Amino acid sequence: MAPWGYSKENGPATWHKDCPIANTGVRQSPIDLITTGQTCAKYDSNLKPVIVSYPAFSEATFLNNGHSVQFQPSAGNLSELSGGPLTKKYKFEQFHFHWGNNDSEGSEHRVNGKMYPAELHLVHWNSESPNFSSFQEAVGSNDPHALCVLGFFLKVGAENASLKPITDLLSKVKNAGSSVSFPGKFDLKAVLPETLTDYYTYDGSLTTPPLAECVKWIVFKEPIEVSTAQMEAFRAVDDGHGKPITGNYRPPCPLHTRTVAASFK
Numbered sequence: 302m303a304p305w306g307y308s309k310e311n312g313p314a315t316w317h318k319d320c321p322i323a324n325t326g327v328r329q330s331p332i333d334l335i336t337t338g339q340t341c342a343k344y345d346s347n348l349k350p351v352i353v354s355y356p357a358f359s360e361a362t363f364l365n366n367g368h369s370v371q372f373q374p375s376a377g378n379l380s381e382l383s384g385g386p387l388t389k390k391y392k393f394e395q396f397h398f399h400w401g402n403n404d405s406e407g408s409e410h411r412v413n414g415k416m417y418p419a420e421l422h423l424v425h426w427n428s429e430s431p432n433f434s435s436f437q438e439a440v441g442s443n444d445p446h447a448l449c450v451l452g453f454f455l456k457v458g459a460e461n462a463s464l465k466p467i468t469d470l471l472s473k474v475k476n477a478g479s480s481v482s483f484p485g486k487f488d489l490k491a492v493l494p495e496t497l498t499d500y501y502t503y504d505g506s507l508t509t510p511p512l513a514e515c516v517k518w519i520v521f522k523e524p525i526e527v528s529t530a531q532m533e534a535f536r537a538v539d540d541g542h543g544k545p546i547t548g549n550y551r552p553p554c555p556l557h558t559r560t561v562a563a564s565f566k
């Protein structure tokens with residue numbers, strides 16, 4: 302079968318052929334984050350701020366893998382995540398983005414049905430587990446919280462100077478399969494809001510194949526601003542079939558018996 306993607310022929314509605322869990326899973330991601338009514342996110346006063354320790358990365362690869370662009374530091378990176386709903390320390394693996402071809406679509410998670418133009422995912426794996434010692438092993442571990450992904454919505458506004466080194470590099474990885482070694486240092490901490498206190502959290506999955514149900518999701522309420530030009534730079538990245546990646550986001554999945562917790566009222 303052709304590798305998965307986001308076109309009619311290989312998009313989310315076809316993924317079940319290679320990944321049955323797409324249709325049979327009961328904790329699939331993304332979801333629509335509902336804030337009022339019956340199945341809405343429930344305030345949990347025990348939820349603490351998320352703590353990130355992200356020393357500036359000095360060595361990383363920026364890759365267009367045909368379905369997203371990802372920033373992956375070398376194995377030696379010491380970036381860590383803890384706090385929030387987590388009971389363990391997680392190691393940073395990579396970050397990547399999901400976006401649409403216009404400002405009314407692009408994010409994977411939605412808030413009361415609203416999509417943002419893009420969503421940033423910071424992927425981490427539990428570095429304290431006795432059952433695995435790498436990201437790939439974590440994905441295959443069946444541990445319900447092997448991974449933790451931080452999701453940040455992007456909205457159009459002022460230019461984001463902290464993300465500029467990334468958006469300026471997009472033209473260098475226009476072709477699918479192309480990658481560049483990231484020039485100089487990148488300060489991911491500067492991209493994020495100061496305080497990581499207001500978020501939704503729930504048990505879910507990877508949003509692309511293998512769709513493994515091993516992710517503790519933490520989706521932050523406050524969007525990050527980027528300029529129209531920065532959004533346009535994402536929309537010029539190609540998918541390997543001579544077309545721009547137009548909408549690399551999976552539609553929302555059923556909540557089933559899950560509940561969503563909110564760290565804020």
Ligand SMILES: Cc1ccnc(S(N)(=O)=O)n1
Pocket residue numbers: 422424450506507508509510511
């Ligand atoms: C690294 C990775 C693989 C698959 N899916 C995801 S995602 N979109 O759930 O963060 N991340």
Ligand SMILES: [Zn+2]
Pocket residue numbers: 397398399422508
């Ligand atoms: Zn993602």
